[in-house]
Amino acid sequence: QSALTQPASVSGSPGQSITISCTGTNSDVGGYNYVSWFQHHPGKAPKLMIYEVSFRPSGVSNRFSGSRSGNTASLTISGLQAQDEADYYCSSYTSSSTWVFGGGTKLNVL
Amino acid sequence: QVQLVESGGGVVQPGRALRLSCAASGFTFSSFGMHWVRQAPGKGLEWVAVISYHGSNKYYADSVKGRFTISRDNSKNTLYLQMNSLRAEDTAVYHCAKDLDDFTYGMDVWGQGTTVTVSS
Numbered sequence: 652q653s654a655l656t657q658p659a660s661v662s663g664s665p666g667q668s669i670t671i672s673c674t675g676t677n678s679d680v681g682g683y684n685y686v687s688w689f690q691h692h693p694g695k696a697p698k699l700m701i702y703e704v705s706f707r708p709s710g711v712s713n714r715f716s717g718s719r720s721g722n723t724a725s726l727t728i729s730g731l732q733a734q735d736e737a738d739y740y741c742s743s744y745t746s747s748s749t750w751v752f753g754g755g756t757k758l759n760v761l
Numbered sequence: 762q763v764q765l766v767e768s769g770g771g772v773v774q775p776g777r778a779l780r781l782s783c784a785a786s787g788f789t790f791s792s793f794g795m796h797w798v799r800q801a802p803g804k805g806l807e808w809v810a811v812i813s814y815h816g817s818n819k820y821y822a823d824s825v826k827g828r829f830t831i832s833r834d835n836s837k838n839t840l841y842l843q844m845n846s847l848r849a850e851d852t853a854v855y856h857c858a859k860d861l862d863d864f865t866y867g868m869d870v871w872g873q874g875t876t877v878t879v880s881s
Contacts, residue, residue, distance in 0.1 A: 654805070687867040689806070696871040697798075697806065702861060708869065740806050744865050748820045750796070755805035 655680065655741055655753035662759040668729040671756045673741030674722060679751055681722035685744035688717055688726045690737045691755075697740070701726060728758075736760040763787040763870045765857050770875030773847055781875060783840040783857030791815075791835035794864030797842045799853035800874075809855070810842065811864045818864060825851075847879045 656674040663669040673680065673688075680686055688701040699708050701717035704724060714729045724743075728735055741753040769781040783795070797809040810821045810831040819831050830843040840857050854876050858868035 683865075685865055685867050689868075691806070696856065696873050697858075697868075698871075699867075699869045702867050702869065738805075742806075742808070742867060744867065748818075748865075749822060750808040750811065750867070752798075752806045752808055 653751070655743060655751055657739075657741060657753035657756045659754070660757040660759060662761055663728075663731045664761045665731050665733065667731050668727060669731060669758065670728075671726045671739055671741075671758070673724040673726070673743075673753045675724075675743055675751070676722055678746040679743040680719065680724050680741075682746060683744045686717070686719060686724045687742045688715075688724075689740045689742065690735075691740060692737045700739075731760055733760050763859065765859065765870060765872035767855060767857055767872045767875035770855065770877045772878045772880060774881050775848060775879055777847055778843070778845045779847060779877060781842040781844065781855055781857075781877070783842075783872060785838045785840065785859070788859070790833075790838040793862065794860035795831075795833060795840045796858045796860060796864075796868050797831060797840075797855060798858055798868070798871075799851075799855045801850070801853040804853075807853075811860070812840070813864045820864075844877070847877075849879050851877060852879045853877060 689697040691697040705717040796811045812831045828846045854874040856874040858871045
């Protein structure tokens with residue numbers, strides 16, 4: 652159950668777009684459509700931003716989008732806003748019927 | 762609205778046990794799988810365990826297998842995590858989370874968490 656690989660941090664200016672990658676294997680990210688992305692502000696409950704690779708829950712801004720190529724999933728945030736500054740985590744279902752998270756990416760809005 | 766409220770955290774000595782609870786409201790609890798996820802101080806999220814909507818299927822992270830037991834009481838809309846043989850590395854904020862369906866689709870709604878500190 653090795654953690655998925657995410658960059659430790661990414662930065663962008665307001666209005667710009669950024670992409671966070673999440674790399675796993677064909678036993679998790681590449682093998683199932685059950686890849687999710689969460690936004691986490693410290694001290695609060697994590698918030699689901701993307702599920703099943705590319706679907707947005709009701710109420711989540713369309714500035715957030717998800718995609719996947721092979722064993723790497725990606726979260727793209729367009730039109731960056733100050734309130735987007737948070738930690739972002741990917742997660743995936745695995746062939747062992749378990750779940751695995753990425754190490755997390757801190758998004759800095761400059 | 763959908764709400765999950767965890768309780769039962771506290772300070773416990775290594776080797777002792779603790780049981781966490783998660784009270785659910787605002788949705789049909791018995792129709793969804795439920796997860797426990799933890800976050801150690803200064804670390805990222807770590808998935809702990811999942812239970813199917815009927816309670817028959819349970820899966821655990823290797824780090825807690827054999828020590829932790831997930832269970833649910835659908836008549837009380839409550840999820841539990843029995844934690845035995847606690848270690849210092851189990852110190853974390855523990856969140857319960859609802860699955861989008863049974864237990865394979867992923868977590869959607871999360872609770873705020875309850876803090877467990879394992880220390881002598």
